[in-house]
Amino acid sequence: MRYSKPPLSIPDQLQQLRDRGLVVQSEQVALNALSLIGYYRLSAYWLFFEEPPAAGETRSHRFKPGSGFDQVIELYNKDRLIGCW
Known part of the structure; x- marks a missing residue:
């Protein structure tokens, strides 16, 4: 299978998240x-912070105002801890 999108570097991934409206408190x-x-x-955890998709779309790829990367990490960490039980 050939992919049409080139991979993004980690700094470019972070910039893409910022461009989509995610607030980054600590780079x-x-x-x-x-x-x-x-x-x-x-991405499974920041899905909760995305705007609802428009009709016919599966995801909006835009974040709700005020959504932050720290919130995503907090949700990830809570899920990780719960998974240990």
Whole structure:
């Protein structure tokens, strides 16, 4: 299978999230999280912070105002801790 989209570097991934409206409180924390956890694993958690999709779309890829990367990490960490029980 050939993919038409080139991969993004981790700094470019972070910029894409910012461009979509995600507030990044600490760039270093966000870069570390994207590097260690991964963009696609975290995407399941920032889904809760995305605007609802328009009719016929599956996702909007735009964040609700005030949504922050720290909130995504907090949700990820809570899920990770609950999964240990």
